[in-house]
Amino acid sequence: MSAFNPALRPADGASEHRYIHVIGSSVFVDDRPGDDGWAVHVLGMLGDQACWGVDVPHGEDPSYGAATDLYSYYGRAGEVDWLIAGRAVQLVEWARTHRYCGRCGTETVSLDGERAMKCPACALLAFPRLAPAMITLVTRGDEALLARGVAFRAPMYSCLAGFVEPGESLEGAVVREVREEVGVEVTNVRYQGSQPWPFPHSLMVGFRADWASGDIVCDPTEILDAQWYTRDNLPPIPPAISIARKLIDAWLAEG
Numbered sequence: 073m074s075a076f077n078p079a080l081r082p083a084d085g086a087s088e089h090r091y092i093h094v095i096g097s098s099v100f101v102d103d104r105p106g107d108d109g110w111a112v113h114v115l116g117m118l119g120d121q122a123c124w125g126v127d128v129p130h131g132e133d134p135s136y137g138a139a140t141d142l143y144s145y146y147g148r149a150g151e152v153d154w155l156i157a158g159r160a161v162q163l164v165e166w167a168r169t170h171r172y173c174g175r176c177g178t179e180t181v182s183l184d185g186e187r188a189m190k191c192p193a194c195a196l197l198a199f200p201r202l203a204p205a206m207i208t209l210v211t212r213g214d215e216a217l218l219a220r221g222v223a224f225r226a227p228m229y230s231c232l233a234g235f236v237e238p239g240e241s242l243e244g245a246v247v248r249e250v251r252e253e254v255g256v257e258v259t260n261v262r263y264q265g266s267q268p269w270p271f272p273h274s275l276m277v278g279f280r281a282d283w284a285s286g287d288i289v290c291d292p293t294e295i296l297d298a299q300w301y302t303r304d305n306l307p308p309i310p311p312a313i314s315i316a317r318k319l320i321d322a323w324l325a326e327g
C-alpha cells in the first residue's frame with residue numbers, strides 16, 4: 073500500500089483524485105469535487121492519487137445520507153484512509169474557523185506556499201491547530217493502572233490522558249496528570265508512539281510510566297473509578313481505534 077504524503081498542491085503526476093466531503097464533522101468519500109464554489113483544500117498525495125478535503129456548506133447535509141462520523145468510519149476504512157479523512161476534517165474545520173483575523177477581525181486570505189491563513193491588514197498568521205495530549209499506561213510490577221473517565225461514552229477502563237499545558241514538557245504533563253487524576257507519583261516516563269486524533273484536533277503522544285509511590289485517590293471531576301489490574305483480570309478496555317488500546321496490548325504482550 074502507498075504511504076500518504078501531506079502536500080500543499082497535487083503532484084504533477086496525479087492520475088486520480090479522491091474528495092473527502094466534510095459535512096459538519098462527518099465525511100463522505102467521492103471521486104467528484106462537489107458543487108462549484110465550495111472550498112476545497114489539498115490534503116496531499118496517496119501514491120498517484122491527489123486527496124482533497126471539500127468544505128460542504130452548512131445546510132447541504134440532506135444529500136449526504138451515507139456520510140459517516142470518524143469513529144464509525146474507522147471500522148470501515150483502512151488505517152491510511154482513516155488518517156486522510158481525519159486530516160480532511162481537521163483542515164476543513166480549521167479553515168472554517170479562521171476566516172477572520174483573531175487580532176483585528178479583518179477577513180483572512182490563505183497564504184501561497186504555506187499551510188497558513190494570513191491577515192492582509194496586520195499580517196497575523198494562523199496555522200492549522202494541533203493540541204498535543206499525552207496518554208500513559210502506569211504499571212507496578214505485573215499490574216497496570218486503568219481508569220474509567222467521567223466523559224467515557226462506554227463503560228470501559230483505559231489509560232490516563234490529558235492535554236499538555238503551555239510551557240510544559242510532555243513528560244512533565246504525564247507526571248502532573250497522573251498525580252492530579254489518581255494521586256499517584258510516577259517515574260521512568262518513556263515514549264511509546266503517537267497517533268493523530270481528530271476529535272477535534274489532538275495529537276496523542278503515548279507513554280509508559282512506572283509507579284513510584286502513593287495509593288489511588290481519584291479526582292471525582294475526572295475519574296469515576298481506577299484500579300490496579302493484572303493481565304488475567306482485565307475490565308472492558310478501549311477498541312482498536314485508539315492508542316490507549318495499543319499501549320495496553322503492548323503491555324499484555326509482555327506477560
Ligand SMILES: [Zn+2]
Pocket residue numbers: 173174175176177178191192193194195196
Ligand atoms: Zn489582523
